[in-house]
Amino acid sequence: MILLIDSGNSRLKVGWLTATEDAATQTTANGQTAGPLMRREPAAVAFDxxxxxxxxxxxxxLPQTPRLALGVNVAGPERAQGIHDALARHGCPVRWITSREQLLYLKNRYTEPTQLGADRLVALLGVRSRLPSAHPPYVLASFGTATTIDTVGPDDSFIGGLILPGPVLMRSSLARGTAHLPLANGQVTEFPTDTHQAIASGIAAAQAGAVLRQWLAACRYYGQAATLFVAGGSWPEVEQEMQRLLKQTGGSPNTHPTAYYLDRPVLDGLALIAAQPDPLSF
Structure with a gap:
C-alpha cells in the first residue's frame, strides 16, 4: 500500500493506491455519470x-502498514511536520511532491515553475489521467480556501490560471472589513432584495464569472471547446450560479457546456505518480 496525502489549507484528504482497481465514475455536478473517462481508479478516500x-x-x-506516503502540502511546515511525525511512528516515510517544469507528461509553463502550487499541478495531472491521449483543452476550477482556475492544452501544457479568494474567504472578508455587513448565508438570486441575498449572490457571481471567463478564454485560444471540470468543498456554493451561466452559453439549449465534478483530483494525480515504476524519483 502507498498512502496518498492531500494536505490543503482547509482539509486533509488521505487515500491509497489499491492492488485491485475498481472502475471509476465521473459525474456531473448533479451526480449523473457523464463525460470523458479513460482510466481505472486507484485512489480511495479514507478521510476527508x-x-x-x-x-x-x-x-x-491497519492490518498492513503503508511502505511509502506520497503527498502535496500547501498548509505550511507545521502541518507537514505533524504528518511526518505521525507517519514516522509507523515507519512510513513521506515524499512531498513539489512543482517543477514537467511532471510526467504534464508541462508547466509558469514563468517560475517551482512557484506553482504543487496541489494545482498534481490536480491537473489527476484530470489528465482521466482523458485519452488525444484530448481537447480542459479547465479545472477548484473551490477551496482559495479558488484556482487552471487551463491545460491538447499538448498537455499548463498555460496558466487564476487565483482568487474562495467563497468562505470572500464572505468572511466582508464581515471583517466592514462595519455593518453580516457573515451572510442567503439565497443566490439574480436580483437580491436583502443583504444576505446580495452577499451570497455577489460571491457566487464572482466565482462563476471567473470560471466562465477562463473557459471562454481557453475556447478562443485553442479554437475549440474546452472541457470544464470542477472540484473542491465550496463548489455547492457556486454550483447554482455556474449552471445558470453555462446554460446561457452555447449555440442552443442542448449544446451548452457541462461542468464535470471530480471529488479528489489531487489524490488522482498522486495515484498516477505512485503507480510509476519508481515513485521515489519524483
Missing part, C-alpha cells in the same frame, strides 16, 4: 477532514 494525530491513530489500526 483529518488531523495529523488522527492519521497516526488510523495507521495503527
Amino acid at each position: 477532514n483529518l488531523n495529523p494525530h488522527a492519521l497516526g491513530d488510523w495507521l495503527g489500526t
Whole structure:
C-alpha cells in the first residue's frame, strides 16, 4: 500500500493506491455519470477532514502498514511536520511532491515553475489521467480556501490560471472589513432584495464569472471547446450560479457546456505518480 496525502489549507484528504482497481465514475455536478473517462481508479478516500494525530491513530489500526506516503502540502511546515511525525511512528516515510517544469507528461509553463502550487499541478495531472491521449483543452476550477482556475492544452501544457479568494474567504472578508455587513448565508438570486441575498449572490457571481471567463478564454485560444471540470468543498456554493451561466452559453439549449465534478483530483494525480515504476524519483 502507498498512502496518498492531500494536505490543503482547509482539509486533509488521505487515500491509497489499491492492488485491485475498481472502475471509476465521473459525474456531473448533479451526480449523473457523464463525460470523458479513460482510466481505472486507484485512489480511495479514507478521510476527508483529518488531523495529523488522527492519521497516526488510523495507521495503527491497519492490518498492513503503508511502505511509502506520497503527498502535496500547501498548509505550511507545521502541518507537514505533524504528518511526518505521525507517519514516522509507523515507519512510513513521506515524499512531498513539489512543482517543477514537467511532471510526467504534464508541462508547466509558469514563468517560475517551482512557484506553482504543487496541489494545482498534481490536480491537473489527476484530470489528465482521466482523458485519452488525444484530448481537447480542459479547465479545472477548484473551490477551496482559495479558488484556482487552471487551463491545460491538447499538448498537455499548463498555460496558466487564476487565483482568487474562495467563497468562505470572500464572505468572511466582508464581515471583517466592514462595519455593518453580516457573515451572510442567503439565497443566490439574480436580483437580491436583502443583504444576505446580495452577499451570497455577489460571491457566487464572482466565482462563476471567473470560471466562465477562463473557459471562454481557453475556447478562443485553442479554437475549440474546452472541457470544464470542477472540484473542491465550496463548489455547492457556486454550483447554482455556474449552471445558470453555462446554460446561457452555447449555440442552443442542448449544446451548452457541462461542468464535470471530480471529488479528489489531487489524490488522482498522486495515484498516477505512485503507480510509476519508481515513485521515489519524483
